[in-house]
Amino acid sequence: MFIPHTEQDRKEMLEKIGVSSVKELLAQIPQELLYPVLDLPRALTEQELSSHVRALAARNKPLKNFIGAGIYEHFIPAAVGALSSRGEFLTAYTPYQAEASQGTLQTIYEFQSCICSLFDMDVATASHYDGATALAEAVLACLRVTGRKEILISAALHPHYKEVLKTYVRHQEGVLVKESPVGQDGTLDLAALEQNLSNQTACFVLATPNFFGCLEQAEEVSARVHQVGALLTALVSPLALGVMQTPGSYNADFAVAEGQPLGNAMNFGGPGLGIMTAKKAYMRQLPGRIVGIAKDKNGRRAFVLTLQAREQHIRREKASSNICSNEALCALNAVIYLTLLGPKGLQEVAELNLERSHQLAELLGKVPGFKLKFAAPFFNEFVLECPVPAKKVIQKLEKKGISAGYALGADWKGFENCLLVCATETKTEADLKAYAAALEGI
Amino acid sequence: METILKHNELSLEKSRPGRRGVRFSAAQKGAAAYLPQAYLRKTAPKLPELSEFETVRHFTCLSELNYCLDGEFYPLGSCTMKYNPKAYDLLSSLDGFTQVHPFAPESSVQGTLEMLYHFQELLKKVTGLSAFTLQPAAGAHGELTGILTARAYHDARKDFKRTEVIVPDTAHGTNPATAHMAGYTVINIKSASDGCVDKEALQNALSDKTAVVMLTVPNTVGLFEKDIREIADMVHKAGALFYLDGANFNALAGLVKPADLGADLMHLNVHKSFAAPHGGGGPGAGPVGAAAHVAPFLPKPMVECKNGKYTLTGKMPKSLGKMKAFYGNVAVCLRGYCYLRQFDDSTFKDIGENAVLNANYVRVALKGKFNAFFDRTCMHECVLSVNPAEMNGVHTSDIAKRLLDYGFYAPTIYFPLIVPEAIMIEPTETESKQMLDAFVRVMEKIYDEIHTEPQTVKDAPHSQCVCRIDEVSAAREPNLRW
Numbered sequence: 001m002f003i004p005h006t007e008q009d010r011k012e013m014l015e016k017i018g019v020s021s022v023k024e025l026l027a028q029i030p031q032e033l034l035y036p037v038l039d040l041p042r043a044l045t046e047q048e049l050s051s052h053v054r055a056l057a058a059r060n061k062p063l064k065n066f067i068g069a070g071i072y073e074h075f076i077p078a079a080v081g082a083l084s085s086r087g088e089f090l091t092a093y094t095p096y097q098a099e100a101s102q103g104t105l106q107t108i109y110e111f112q113s114c115i116c117s118l119f120d121m122d123v124a125t126a127s128h129y130d131g132a133t134a135l136a137e138a139v140l141a142c143l144r145v146t147g148r149k150e151i152l153i154s155a156a157l158h159p160h161y162k163e164v165l166k167t168y169v170r171h172q173e174g175v176l177v178k179e180s181p182v183g184q185d186g187t188l189d190l191a192a193l194e195q196n197l198s199n200q201t202a203c204f205v206l207a208t209p210n211f212f213g214c215l216e217q218a219e220e221v222s223a224r225v226h227q228v229g230a231l232l233t234a235l236v237s238p239l240a241l242g243v244m245q246t247p248g249s250y251n252a253d254f255a256v257a258e259g260q261p262l263g264n265a266m267n268f269g270g271p272g273l274g275i276m277t278a279k280k281a282y283m284r285q286l287p288g289r290i291v292g293i294a295k296d297k298n299g300r301r302a303f304v305l306t307l308q309a310r311e312q313h314i315r316r317e318k319a320s321s322n323i324c325s326n327e328a329l330c331a332l333n334a335v336i337y338l339t340l341l342g343p344k345g346l347q348e349v350a351e352l353n354l355e356r357s358h359q360l361a362e363l364l365g366k367v368p369g370f371k372l373k374f375a376a377p378f379f380n381e382f383v384l385e386c387p388v389p390a391k392k393v394i395q396k397l398e399k400k401g402i403s404a405g406y407a408l409g410a411d412w413k414g415f416e417n418c419l420l421v422c423a424t425e426t427k428t429e430a431d432l433k434a435y436a437a438a439l440e441g442i
Numbered sequence: 443m444e445t446i447l448k449h450n451e452l453s454l455e456k457s458r459p460g461r462r463g464v465r466f467s468a469a470q471k472g473a474a475a476y477l478p479q480a481y482l483r484k485t486a487p488k489l490p491e492l493s494e495f496e497t498v499r500h501f502t503c504l505s506e507l508n509y510c511l512d513g514e515f516y517p518l519g520s521c522t523m524k525y526n527p528k529a530y531d532l533l534s535s536l537d538g539f540t541q542v543h544p545f546a547p548e549s550s551v552q553g554t555l556e557m558l559y560h561f562q563e564l565l566k567k568v569t570g571l572s573a574f575t576l577q578p579a580a581g582a583h584g585e586l587t588g589i590l591t592a593r594a595y596h597d598a599r600k601d602f603k604r605t606e607v608i609v610p611d612t613a614h615g616t617n618p619a620t621a622h623m624a625g626y627t628v629i630n631i632k633s634a635s636d637g638c639v640d641k642e643a644l645q646n647a648l649s650d651k652t653a654v655v656m657l658t659v660p661n662t663v664g665l666f667e668k669d670i671r672e673i674a675d676m677v678h679k680a681g682a683l684f685y686l687d688g689a690n691f692n693a694l695a696g697l698v699k700p701a702d703l704g705a706d707l708m709h710l711n712v713h714k715s716f717a718a719p720h721g722g723g724g725p726g727a728g729p730v731g732a733a734a735h736v737a738p739f740l741p742k743p744m745v746e747c748k749n750g751k752y753t754l755t756g757k758m759p760k761s762l763g764k765m766k767a768f769y770g771n772v773a774v775c776l777r778g779y780c781y782l783r784q785f786d787d788s789t790f791k792d793i794g795e796n797a798v799l800n801a802n803y804v805r806v807a808l809k810g811k812f813n814a815f816f817d818r819t820c821m822h823e824c825v826l827s828v829n830p831a832e833m834n835g836v837h838t839s840d841i842a843k844r845l846l847d848y849g850f851y852a853p854t855i856y857f858p859l860i861v862p863e864a865i866m867i868e869p870t871e872t873e874s875k876q877m878l879d880a881f882v883r884v885m886e887k888i889y890d891e892i893h894t895e896p897q898t899v900k901d902a903p904h905s906q907c908v909c910r911i912d913e914v915s916a917a918r919e920p921n922l923r924w
Binding site for chain 2 (some may be wrong): 001002003004005009010012013014016017018022025026027028029030033034035036037038039040041042043044045046049050052053054055056057058059060061062063065067069070071073075077079081082083085086087088089090091092093094095097098099100101102103104106107109110112113114116117118120122123124126127129130131132133158160161163164166167168170171172173215217219241242243244245246249258265266267268269270271272283289290291292293294295296297298300301302303304305306307308309311312313314315316317318319321322323324325326327328329330332336338339340341342343344345346347348349350351352354355358377394395398403406425
């Protein structure tokens with residue numbers, strides 16, 4: 001399959017090489033291991049494959065989705081996919097040969113620029129695997145910068161992000177990860193935070209919105225973190241920044257995000273788009289690719305991968321990370337999305353998210369037996385306290401074609417009846433009412 | 443002629459205040475109705491303001507400045523730039539897959555889970571390994587997953603004294619960087635004069651402190667480690683694990699199973715061996731396979747099949763934890779799944795065979811002008827070297843740039859580090875004889891130019907939208923954003 005050689009081609013090529021069969025070229029391989037039995041199933045033609053894969057896709061049951069929890073359903077304008085699926089972008093290699101890769105390089109420069117401006121941060125990388133690994137690598141950078149060993153994280157950080165962070169730092173000598181609790185309103189307990197911070201703290205990981213959807217008092221947090229000489233790493237929602245205060249405005253040292261909401265489909269959670277930004281002072285601590293402006297020998301503007309002295313292919317074991325790729329195509333989707341929307345469109349879609357989620361919260365909070373768990377401000381998701389275990393609610397609503405939310409009980413003790421519910425601009429007012437109606441009688 | 447339309451004007455430079463691409467229906471109330479003033483953004487972000495048409499034209503024009511595999515031959519060593527079948531573009535963009543939330547009820551995502559499960563099974567079949575995780579997002583991420591799996595294995599045995607990872611000097615930079623990230627000390631060993639592992643050096647480096655030995659097979663000079671099984675035995679005898687870097691798996695496809703070579707752990711690159719597109723640098727996917735004794739330490743969760751139902755199991759008490767949020771680059775794995783379903787035992791070996799055939803054809807055809815550094819039969823790629831004394835001041839990097847003028851992407855250059863002025867060529871099995879012949883003719887032409895008009899080569903490229911770029915000054919005063 002996909003091999004163009006005719007028998008005649010092969011014959012001529014073998015002759016030129018001076019062997020009589022391909023097997024002669026494989027003499028380096030232990031002969032007793034050659035050509036093992038693989039037991040692969042029957043090979044499918046393109047037509048058969050197409051039927052088979054379409055049947056698999058049809059086995060996924062479309063539900064009206066009200067889950068957020070790190071991956072968000074948003075409307076993606078048609079131009080995004082139409083442009084990013086062009087073979088010139090899709091099948092290009094990493095832009096190491098800059099002169100023949102100006103298209104990809106410029107789109108990355110524009111991505112970095114849009115992200116810096118959206119986040120109010122000085123530098124952004126070409127992207128990372130996903131939000132969780134971007135966060136973990138930002139924390140590793142904080143450890144290097146401060147030389148301190150203690151990582152303090154918000155207890156309301158995404159459970160997967162907590163796990164990934166722990167995986168990444170586990171083998172750093174003497175490093176400790178501690179959690180700072182949230183209070184009754186679903187946001188950080190500032191008094192407890194103050195107690196947990198010390199001159200041992202390398203960084204505090206703030207999530208706003210946090211996993212419960214609640215928005216944190218970021219300026220208050222930042223002041224306390226910096227007072228002990230620690231760094232602030234903020235995990236934010238890039239879409240919310242269309243209306244929300246920026247990490248730069250509250251003096252974050254690193255700010256990271258899952259960029260999937262910007263023009264990328266949910267895809268069962270992957271690929272994601274790790275957004276990684278920092279203050280200029282930490283530019284050389286950043287992991288992964290960065291594109292910069294250079295000049296060609298005639299003095300014309302050109303784009304190149306730059307600051308490569310941080311990277312594994314130059315520095316090997318002394319590199320800032322082992323990361324070799326970026327999520328270039330996802331970053332391309334994001335920059336096309338941001339270019340199509342512009343500042344006004346982004347504000348519009350952010351406001352719609354606020355409105356829909358608040359409308360839904362109001363409707364669901366009125367259903368007898370259900371109430372909102374927290375009073376803090378939120379962006380596009382919130383915690384609903386149910387009269388029965390959240391898992392039950394999910395099962396019952398699935399039968400009505402609704403994906404009700406994320407059950408928090410598995411990750412938070414005492415939250416068995418709590419459901420994390422999300423409504424983005426993709427939900428109409430009729431959808432919201434249908435959800436509320438489905439809850440009646442549970 | 444004066445240029446009126448600039449080829450590389452930034453979207454922001456084309457922007458005009460008030461121009462719009464996409465509109466949404468307006469919310470009834472502004473953000474201030476829902477959030478306290480202190481939480482609101484003070485100034486609008488500096489994003490471009492373009493019409494939809496201008497946006498389409500902007501990115502279309504940018505795409506035209508790229509070389510790409512659909513258009514050009516990429517003889518890029520170690521990168522396996524083989525054809526990316528169009529059917530998989532279509533199938534991986536079906537709503538049934540793209541519109542699926544990772545936390546949706548399992549009963550509603552059986553199609554995706556079934557695909558992932560069978561992809562794991564197919565990877566087990568072609569490698570002979572016992573288990574696969576699909577979580578890693580890329581090859582380097584797979585390496586880190588593999589090394590952390592090894593670490594979890596040693597730790598579970600309370601074998602804490604193993605603090606070293608052995609890496610040959612021909613390894614990709616990701617190998618030592620990965621070992622360092624996992625908290626290990628990197629021990630570099632020199633290669634023997636035949637380009638393979640120096641067994642004596644390896645034996646001297648091995649000890650009860652060795653946790654893992656990382657080897658790329660075939661290695662980065664395109665040679666199969668001839669004593670691979672003996673090496674695996676040495677590694678295992680020392681109590682260490684053998685990590686096989688599968689970046690070059692394309693050369694082994696259908697010819698030999700990594701498990702039969704003694705691998706305990708390995709990663710595969712779906713965007714190399716299994717024909718997913720590179721996307722200009724990602725996303726990829728880097729599944730990691732493990733032999734039975736290390737499988738319980740892989741990241742959680744994994745996809746299982748119980749009574750005909752597919753499920754994600756988090757019950758892996760020995761697991762190293764999670765490597766990324768959710769379950770991997772599913773859309774990329776779907777392409778890999780499609781690819782593997784198009785082969786059976788009788789055709790899968792054609793991949794490896796023809797990759798080896800093409801590389802040896804180019805190696806032999808270039809002989810006399812560009813010689814292989816290790817002059818013998820290679821696997822899927824050949825590494826050439828030039829003698830600077832005969833090159834009229836022309837360097838490998840100049841040859842690479844000159845190739846762009848003739849409509850070819852450049853080979854991998856200056857790698858592996860042990861080969862002076864290295865030119866590393868991996869044609870892959872999907873290139874035709876005509877294309878390889880054309881490439882050889884162009885290389886010969888450049889060779890002649892080096893001796894007749896070296897300046898033309900040194901000044902290359904002459905055909906691209908920009909001339910040779912000064913990469914050094916870009917790093918001195920970085921301009922990384924508008």
